[in-house]
Amino acid sequence: MLKIEDLHVSVEGKEILKGINLEIGKGEVHAIMGPNGSGKSTLSYILAGRDGYNITQGRVLFNGKDLLEMSVEERAWAGVFLAFQYPVEVPGVSNIYFLKAALNGIRKFNGLSELDAMDFIGMVKGKMKDLDMDEKFLYRAVNEGFSGGEKKRNEVLQMSVLEPTLCVLDETDSGLDIDALQIVAEGINRLRDPERSFVLITHYQRLLDYIKPDFVHVLAHGRVVKSGGPELALELEEQGYAWVDQKVAS
Amino acid sequence: MAASNENLKDLIGQEYKDGFVTDIESESFPPGLNEDVIRAISAKKDEPEFLLEWRLEAYRHWLTMEHPEWAFVEFPKIDFQEISYYSAPKSMADGPKSLDEVDPELISTYNKLGIPLEEQMRLAGVAVDAVFDSVSVATTFKDKLYEAGVIFCSFSEAVKEHPELIKQYLGTVVSQYDNFYAALNAAVFSDGSFVYIPKGVRCPMELSTYFRINAANTGQFERTLIIADEGSHVSYLEGCTAPMRDENQLHAAVVELVILKDAEIKYSTVQNWYPGDENGVGGIYNFVTKRAECREENAKVSWTQVETGSAITWKYPSVVLKGDNSIGEFYSVALTNNYQQADTGTKMIHYGKNTSSTIISKGISAGHGQNTYRGLVKIGRKAENARNYTQCDSLLMGDQCGAHTFPYIETKNPSATIEHEASTSKISEDQLFYCMQRGISAEDAVSMIVNGFCKEVFKELPMEFAVEAQALLGISLEGSVG
Numbered sequence A: 001m002l003k004i005e006d007l008h009v010s011v012e013g014k015e016i017l018k019g020i021n022l023e024i025g026k027g028e029v030h031a032i033m034g035p036n037g038s039g040k041s042t043l044s045y046i047l048a049g050r051d052g053y054n055i056t057q058g059r060v061l062f063n064g065k066d067l068l069e070m071s072v073e074e075r076a077w078a079g080v081f082l083a084f085q086y087p088v089e090v091p092g093v094s095n096i097y098f099l100k101a102a103l104n105g106i107r108k109f110n111g112l113s114e115l116d117a118m119d120f121i122g123m124v125k126g127k128m129k130d131l132d133m134d135e136k137f138l139y140r141a142v143n144e145g146f147s148g149g150e151k152k153r154n155e156v157l158q159m160s161v162l163e164p165t166l167c168v169l170d171e172t173d174s175g176l177d178i179d180a181l182q183i184v185a186e187g188i189n190r191l192r193d194p195e196r197s198f199v200l201i202t203h204y205q206r207l208l209d210y211i212k213p214d215f216v217h218v219l220a221h222g223r224v225v226k227s228g229g230p231e232l233a234l235e236l237e238e239q240g241y242a243w244v245d246q247k248v249a250s
Numbered sequence B: 001m002a003a004s005n006e007n008l009k010d011l012i013g014q015e016y017k018d019g020f021v022t023d024i025e026s027e028s029f030p031p032g033l034n035e036d037v038i039r040a041i042s043a044k045k046d047e048p049e050f051l052l053e054w055r056l057e058a059y060r061h062w063l064t065m066e067h068p069e070w071a072f073v074e075f076p077k078i079d080f081q082e083i084s085y086y087s088a089p090k091s092m093a094d095g096p097k098s099l100d101e102v103d104p105e106l107i108s109t110y111n112k113l114g115i116p117l118e119e120q121m122r123l124a125g126v127a128v129d130a131v132f133d134s135v136s137v138a139t140t141f142k143d144k145l146y147e148a149g150v151i152f153c154s155f156s157e158a159v160k161e162h163p164e165l166i167k168q169y170l171g172t173v174v175s176q177y178d179n180f181y182a183a184l185n186a187a188v189f190s191d192g193s194f195v196y197i198p199k200g201v202r203c204p205m206e207l208s209t210y211f212r213i214n215a216a217n218t219g220q221f222e223r224t225l226i227i228a229d230e231g232s233h234v235s236y237l238e239g240c241t242a243p244m245r246d247e248n249q250l251h252a253a254v255v256e257l258v259i260l261k262d263a264e265i266k267y268s269t270v271q272n273w274y275p276g277d278e279n280g281v282g283g284i285y286n287f288v289t290k291r292a293e294c295r296e297e298n299a300k301v302s303w304t305q306v307e308t309g310s311a312i313t314w315k316y317p318s319v320v321l322k323g324d325n326s327i328g329e330f331y332s333v334a335l336t337n338n339y340q341q342a343d344t345g346t347k348m349i350h351y352g353k354n355t356s357s358t359i360i361s362k363g364i365s366a367g368h369g370q371n372t373y374r375g376l377v378k379i380g381r382k383a384e385n386a387r388n389y390t391q392c393d394s395l396l397m398g399d400q401c402g403a404h405t406f407p408y409i410e411t412k413n414p415s416a417t418i419e420h421e422a423s424t425s426k427i428s429e430d431q432l433f434y435c436m437q438r439g440i441s442a443e444d445a446v447s448m449i450v451n452g453f454c455k456e457v458f459k460e461l462p463m464e465f466a467v468e469a470q471a472l473l474g475i476s477l478e479g480s481v482g
Ligand SMILES: Nc1ncnc2c1ncn2[C@@H]1O[C@H](COP(=O)(O)OP(=O)(O)OP(=O)(O)O)[C@@H](O)[C@H]1O
Pocket: A011, A012, A016, A034, A035, A036, A037, A038, A039, A040, A041, A042, A043, A052, A085
């Protein structure tokens, strides 16, 4: 599904990603962990196509196509979804209108007609119920005045409505209380599908108790310094990143 | 990011859709202004003596006045002798006719603008007065309104049919000496709309006037007078367009609203005069005096305006709150793109006790546009417990445009409560990226963000107008408001 080859990215002359290689197959869940500032969010922005980065080397293939050649919307239409570490507020635009515009944008690209308004509302309300979200959020402006946890939950709502094929979640667990974490994790698990892949960026093993990853990667100083199975996350939790640094050094 | 600024520019730089010219034979006065021209306009309209005198007094006073220079706009000096002060389609020479006799060219002009005048195609629930250059060419649903006791007709017709109302109310809110352009208007105004809602009547449909400038080198000077008698209610809409021409054209209107006890007027404007091209050539100079007087207690008025057109806009719909407990509201969206300049805002003058006013102003600047909010909140000595809330937000697109705010406050009564909030923001790259990441195209994302910014104003507009206003600001936005 996704193949990242020798990806180098710099911002304002400073190299942030220094040769990332990663391959994510259909239906797989990959967790990416790593110290603050190691480049995890940068990697997620590159996948989504954010402006302002200099890709100096390497390539990214998404279902065989050159992802880096595609515009931001084209990537979204093709099924790339990024749950933001810091979801953005859009004042005056209601959540329901936003979701509808997004879904219809994607449907249009796929040659589907716009969803009937009643069907749409019904579908969204169903997903909100699954995520234990109050319906009043539909009529509030996108993320405006939402608490940190509410914003994260809203990201997962958008993801469940849009049903992307590649879900990149950047610290969606940060800021969630214990109960919310479980609900959101269940929401994500519900979306697991042989045709859908996940990249979970997280600092905490706790999330991985709920969503079992197939692979865990450690990103440090712009490189994937270690990859392994779920047990790698447990080791990290115990030993901290210094342990990885030592391993890499030796 | 420079690239995205370019995008923004493209997205909002849509072409002016209403810029066509109607090929119709017109009778126009030669350019120039003197007492004879005023007499000729008055004679054309068969006006009573008192009105001619009123015009001449205004003209004589105007001659002593200086052109105002305080607004934050720049334009070359206007030569008032180069303007023609009257132009009307020849077919209208014999005064207003029944709709069946209106020139098909005119009907088709309004059709093109989305304002069908024909009986079978009329906008449901909206009565229209269509003003073409200097004259009103048609008023729809007149009979139906008359049954309800509502008078809705062209100003010229009102002068003929209801001279006592004109005499009683004309110039009582905006006197013929009020300011430079109001005096000029009083001297040469040619037509406009007149509305009278009798005691206790809720006007059964929305009333609207659609102004169209067609002839070249002509100024449009129309005058609107609306009187809401005790306990009555009316919602009035105003729309404006003009052809694309390289010369600037002057539009100097006066609107007077009189609101009596327990009555309410809701006045909405979607102003889309030709704004000039992307280099700032051509466009309408829109210098308008609009004022409402809440003359008695519990009177209420709200001005809602969406200003997207005109090369220069200079306009301050104001409210004089005389009656105790009266309420004034001003909701405004002003967009300036390319080289457009807008200096707009409101005056809320509190004289009565417990009077309250609300001002919500949203300025959007793009290209080299300059957008100024200028507002005055004045609390008189006797205005016990007056309240005002003002919110002024500016949105900038790109870095060549400007937003300016000049809020003035004068209070002579210490019991007043005045709140003022202001903000300036840019469409952020983060917002655009977020929307686009969700599959919303750049175009839709910009208009969505802009419309979100304007939401508090749009929700004050009647439904049909809200849709038109959104379409003017962006593209395909059905449903984002409400
Ligand atoms: N636009 C930018 N300008 C300058 N430096 C940047 C920019 N964007 C990212 N960086 C730097 O790149 C590095 C990687 O940032 P990134 O946000 O990807 O880290 P992260 O791994 O997501 O960290 P965290 O765990 O704290 O979220 C940081 O040192 C950051 O300061």
